[in-house]
Amino acid sequence: MAQQPIELILLKQWAEHIAIPVWIMDADGNLVFYNEPAEAILGRRFDEAGEINAEELADRFVTTGLDGHPVPTKELPVVVALTEGHPAHRELRIQALDTGQSRQIEITAIPIRGQGGRDLGAVALFWESAQR
Amino acid sequence: MRVELWGTRGSVAAAGPDTVEYGGDTSCVQVTGPEGEEILLDAGSGIRLVSGSVAGAGRVDILLTHLHMDHIQGLGFFPPLFDPGVETHIWGPSSTTLSLTERLSRYLSPPLFPVRLRELPNTEVHDLSPGGFEIGSVTVTADFVCHPGTTLGYRLDTELAAVAYLPDHEPALGVERFPDAPEWTSGNTLMMHADLLIHDTQYTDSEYVERVGWGHSSFTHATMLAERAGVRRLVSFHHDPGHTDADLNRLNREVTEAEHSFEFVPGRVGTVFQLA
Numbered sequence: 001m002a003q004q005p006i007e008l009i010l011l012k013q014w015a016e017h018i019a020i021p022v023w024i025m026d027a028d029g030n031l032v033f034y035n036e037p038a039e040a041i042l043g044r045r046f047d048e049a050g051e052i053n054a055e056e057l058a059d060r061f062v063t064t065g066l067d068g069h070p071v072p073t074k075e076l077p078v079v080v081a082l083t084e085g086h087p088a089h090r091e092l093r094i095q096a097l098d099t100g101q102s103r104q105i106e107i108t109a110i111p112i113r114g115q116g117g118r119d120l121g122a123v124a125l126f127w128e129s130a131q132r
Numbered sequence: 133m134r135v136e137l138w139g140t141r142g143s144v145a146a147a148g149p150d151t152v153e154y155g156g157d158t159s160c161v162q163v164t165g166p167e168g169e170e171i172l173l174d175a176g177s178g179i180r181l182v183s184g185s186v187a188g189a190g191r192v193d194i195l196l197t198h199l200h201m202d203h204i205q206g207l208g209f210f211p212p213l214f215d216p217g218v219e220t221h222i223w224g225p226s227s228t229t230l231s232l233t234e235r236l237s238r239y240l241s242p243p244l245f246p247v248r249l250r251e252l253p254n255t256e257v258h259d260l261s262p263g264g265f266e267i268g269s270v271t272v273t274a275d276f277v278c279h280p281g282t283t284l285g286y287r288l289d290t291e292l293a294a295v296a297y298l299p300d301h302e303p304a305l306g307v308e309r310f311p312d313a314p315e316w317t318s319g320n321t322l323m324m325h326a327d328l329l330i331h332d333t334q335y336t337d338s339e340y341v342e343r344v345g346w347g348h349s350s351f352t353h354a355t356m357l358a359e360r361a362g363v364r365r366l367v368s369f370h371h372d373p374g375h376t377d378a379d380l381n382r383l384n385r386e387v388t389e390a391e392h393s394f395e396f397v398p399g400r401v402g403t404v405f406q407l408a
Contacts (some may be wrong), residue, residue: 001315003314115261
């Protein structure tokens with residue numbers, strides 16, 4: 001597997017040390033890491049889930065709007081950050097992988113741009129709305 | 133490819149009777165390519181004495197890992213930069229705000245230095261982002277590595293050999309179980325299966341604990357990386373200015389006596405490697 005750019009390596013190290021759920025996407029839209037607080041919401045340890053490629057993501061994580069209707073993929077904050085290159089924020093519901101329980105979360109995604117204008121991926125911070 | 137160590141000390145030059153064997157000059161490594169390419173890795177105080185060794189070369193390339201003083205201080209004391217007959221190229225990390233020329237000019241201008249960078253007669257300055265480029269028959273790969281400020285590591289490949297140079301590198305920063313998986317380890321691609329890895333070994337294990345975040349590795353970190361990357365030889369480098377020859381002999385002996393998958397070579401000034 002190819003080495004990640006240093007910006008994502010440092011981002012992962014930071015994510016491993018904070019208590020806010022974080023997930024990290026690479027430039028191809030693959031989910032390459034989420035931290036322990038994110039595991040608590042998503043319902044599976046990252047070491048068990050492993051990296052998830054862009055095509056599988058929508059199938060693995062079922063998300064809906066607060067009204068229960070599906071959110072078009074292109075409107076998901078991480079997809080907006082990756083494809084449109086700007087921060088995005090949204091409140092939605094996501095199904096935990098272990099119990100299937102639907103949790104209401106707020107998610108903010110930010111594109112990661114490295115030195116020299118390299119698009120490296122996106123980082124998403126999220127939290128359960130009730131905890132706000 | 134021929135590789136010679138001209139400056140092996142880290143942080144600040146440390147001349148004196150206790151640093152004669154390993155050298156007191158700061159980072160500079162000369163790489164001579166198969167077609168006579170003259171490439172200098174960093175321009176610490178060790179570069180001062182290289183000029184005689186590159187005499188006659190029509191072109192010299194200086195690859196800077198970063199702009200900490202121990203890596204650029206020798207620039208003003210390298211005669212080929214002032215010789216209009218020598219084409220010189222200075223390569224270094226890009227920044228989001230200032231060009232490499234602007235950042236180097238902070239040092240190469242009064243009041244810190246009497247000569248301005250723009251007054252050098254035949255010098256081109258190149259901002260580098262991660263990627264590859266050619267210097268004659270040598271392929272240079274640059275990538276950002278973990279060290280305070282924007283810092284590059286380099287890999288130089290020819291048809292027959294590869295040298296990796298990571299003099300200031302703290303891949304253990306923030307990693308709970310070092311080393312992490314290869315894809316999450318800073319510098320891994322640069323080091324992979326290199327014939328020669330010149331790597332930061334500034335600290336002992338106990339010193340590292342007191343200096344986490346300062347941007348450097350311990351001997352243990354460097355040996356673990358070398359093992360993981362499957363290199364042929366590891367050279368200790370960027371010696372702490374507080375480490376005497378006696379200290380380094382003891383530390384290097386500990387590594388030499390342990391069993392490794394690579395050959396360990398203590399980084400002494402003047403050491404020459406002739407790679408196939």
